[in-house]
Amino acid sequence: MKNIAFSALMAAGCLYSGQASADTCIGTCGSGSPNGVVTSPPAFGPGYQYISTVGGLSGAGQIPGVAGGTIGSEFLTSVFTATTGDSLNFYFNYVTSDGSGSFTDYAFAELLNNGIHAAWLFTGRTTPSGNTSPGFGLPANDSVLTPATTAIVSGAPVWSQLGGSSGSCYAAGCGYTGWIGSQYTLAGAGAYQLRFGVTNVGDTAYQSGLAFAGVTINNVPVGAVPEPATWAMMLLGFGLVGGVMRRKIRQSEINFTARVRALSEL
Incomplete structure (x- = not known):
């Protein structure tokens, strides 16, 4: 029985680990606080997560088939489960010191x-005119953005996550988007992940970055709680362990009583 209880707990632990698998970073990722042009996000602030081309790696943070990428960073969230019709939401702020050309x-x-x-x-x-999202030459957005259209807030952006490029501007097109909301309704059930990426294009100078925050499914932060099935397995495991412990305590009481009785009969 002890082995069964242990196995149940292990199964619960493994299931939980599978549902909340570790986040993965390639390049430069981190958590930041409001500074410069990146203010507190609209939800789950004041902190946020970010990726930056500062210290980026070759080939990271790129979209397959889009030419010109050099070094970048990407962040892959833990696996989270969701069902048809669930609402996936988050906020992002794209910041770049690079420009046109x-x-x-x-x-x-x-x-x-x-x-x-x-x-x-x-x-x-990066673009000197028009909307920054969707980016020209990049795949169209499948989500609903709020605001729907966003021109770059031009000027040399000050943001510590740009490293030495903070406060710099190569040419027209540098700046930031400000916080934009992204909402997507899931078309089916599955084991999902979000992949955030940012890359330099054409060179490795004048850095860019992406801040993001408030990743939720139906307004519940991704990775906040185990799935219902996980809780069931964990409760089952705890129940079995509790039963084993009660039986061991009861058996100890019986053995102690027997020893006392034996001594009294001497």
């Missing part, structure tokens, strides 16, 4: 289902 850095958020592309939740790109 051949140095059109970009960022994106991609939804994966069991590791396979499911949707583009936003794409954003």
Whole structure:
């Protein structure tokens, strides 16, 4: 019985680990606080997560088939389960010190289902005019953005996550988007992940970054609680362990009583 209880707990623990698998970072990722042009996000602030091309790695943070990417960073969330009709929401703020010409850095958020592309939740790109999202030459957004259209807030952006490029501007097109909301209604059940990416284009100078926050499913933060099935397994395991412990205590009481009785009969 002890082995059964232990196995139940292990099964619960493994299931929980599977549902809340570790986040993965390639390049430079971290948590930040409001500074410069990146203010407190509209939800779950004041902190946020970010990725930056500062210290980026070759080939990271890129969209397959889009030419010109050099070094970048990407962040892959833990696996989370969701069902048809669930609402996936988050906020993002694209910040770039690069400008026009051949140095059109970009960022994106991609939804994966069991590791396979499911949707583009936003794409954003350096541009001297027009909307930064969806980015020109990048996949169209599958999500609903709020605001729906966003021109770059131009000027040399001050943001510590840009490293030495903070406060710098290569040419027209540098700046930031401000916080934009992304909402996507899931078309089916699955084991999902979000992939956030940012990359330099054409060179490795004049850095760009992406801040993001408030990733939720139906207004519940992703990874906040185990799935219902996980709780059931954990409760079953705890119940079995509790039963084993009660029986061991009862058996100890019986053995102690027997020893006392034996001594009294001597």
